[in-house]
Amino acid sequence: MQFHRFMRADEFVRELAPLHAFRSEYMGTSLLEGLESASLLFPRIRLRYPDPVARRLWLEMHEDMPCQLKHPLEPDGARWDSAVDFRNRLHRWQNYIVYGISPHPLDDYEPRFTEFVQRPKDFSFERRLDRRVDVSSDVYETLFDDCNVEDYYSSWQLLFAAELADAGIHMRINLADRNIARAAEKAIHQGRIPAGTSSAFNFLPAHAARNFASHEKALDAVVWFAEERSRMLSKITTQHGGGRFRLSPAEGAQYEQAGQDLALASAKRFSIGGNDLETLIRPNCETELEGLAEGSNRSLT
Structure with missing residues (x-):
């Protein structure tokens, strides 16, 4: 898996699917919308262009569809x-093999771009359908498009999302029985708990949320570093034209130095130190060691 600090929602869902965390749910962006509506998981950044800007962008993307839009x-x-300019910078960053390495426009965006950037956690929830821009015209009487909105997540949120899969109250009921299933469906639609169910509260995701929040800066730093180092390696190896090969001593030294520089830059950007990374890593290492110890004990018995 590649690390991305600004991963589109559709890409995030594709990466989440192999974790098999949401086993009984359709893996689409509607799942992410549901998590956001429940205040469980928010996109890190939301790009949202004002409606007049979005309409003009839409019109330029549909030059093959001559029409007169109804709205400004x-x-x-x-x-x-x-x-x-903002869209062009995003395009150049995403296609760095062609345009070269450049800063991500969302890392330190200029004040003139502020109007296009939202942090969903700071806004009231709004359905994606309600965020669409009206591009009705003399050709299409009623037409809406979501080209004005793009959500971005970070790679580390995949682990967080997997933890959230079992959040809430869980009910057990025999849905194989058609009568019970129909009665349960009716009860849910009426806002009642179906009769004959057993339920359990799962507070573990709430604890996980607090843990992720306490390590957020360190997680952001790790993802930023990993992504930038990967991009740097791609830049170094582009001249080889693909296939398997060894880095030359000079290329290896360049890559090593770039890694050190990026590590320092990441730590400075997110204001973290060695202790922050140690507290992030230690619980996972301890869990892994416990698992290895249990495996060794079982093999001895």
């Missing part, structure tokens, strides 16, 4: 120029 378009000016 963004005119030429500072805000339009900022939106175009």
